[in-house]
Amino acid sequence: MKALTVVEIARFWSQVDVKWPDECWPYRAARNDAGYGVFKLNGQMARASRVAYKIAFPDVELTPEVVICHHCDNPPCCNPGHLFLGSYADNTADMVQKGRARGVSESPTLSQARGAATKHKRAVEERLPRLLEAVAARIAAGEPTTYRSIAHLDGYWSARKTLGLTHRQIVEKAKERACAD
Structure with a gap:
């Protein structure tokens, strides 16, 4: 994801309900079937949490292999303090650890x-x-x-x-x- 313009950043945050730093900041516009916010950027749909992370941490390279995970487990949340980087394996392990796994094989731990x-x-x-x-x-x-x-x-x-x-x-x-x- 390339750097966002000032206009794109303003448009994005206008669609987020920004609250106190420890609260979830839900994306108020379009959402996908899983409840994750989706934001149109450069003619393509991007997950709102990825956009929020990119705005907060512009120097971090978000490759397709990088997943934005939520500490809060709230799909529409865009609070950068609730987001962390991980791989698909990290996200699955987080899901199993928090008891949200359905149909995922159980780990040794x-x-x-x-x-x-x-x-x-x-x-x-x-x-x-x-x-x-x-x-x-x-x-x-x-x-x-x-x-x-x-x-x-x-x-x-x-x-x-x-x-x-x-x-x-x-x-x-x-x-x-x-x-x-």
Whole structure:
């Protein structure tokens, strides 16, 4: 990926919900089927996380073999602090370690991966009530709870990917919480 112009950089960041440095910065424009942001650059579609990484670290060469991985496991996130470089093998190992592997053969350090996955799942389960409270507050305020309106909330993608909850299940659990209050 070549260096971006000032106009391309401004156009890109205008489509990102930039928040506090430790929060996810979701890409608000087009996304692919896996939920990753896609940005049109030089007539071709590029993953938004790759573009964000290139803007933040312009001297790093992003070859096709280099994968941009997410510490946060939030596909639309473009916060450079949440992104790290890796290979396809690194990304797969990260996926196995965090318990998101489906159909990937198990490694010799399976017990370590399972332990890390359990810790990760517990952390996600601890964050779930905050997500449900945020969605319940939107419901109480009469705000929409569409996919686009709540996908940026902290913990949404972790609840979807790690706990296997669907968008509808998250909204239903939040409605139950709102009715209980």
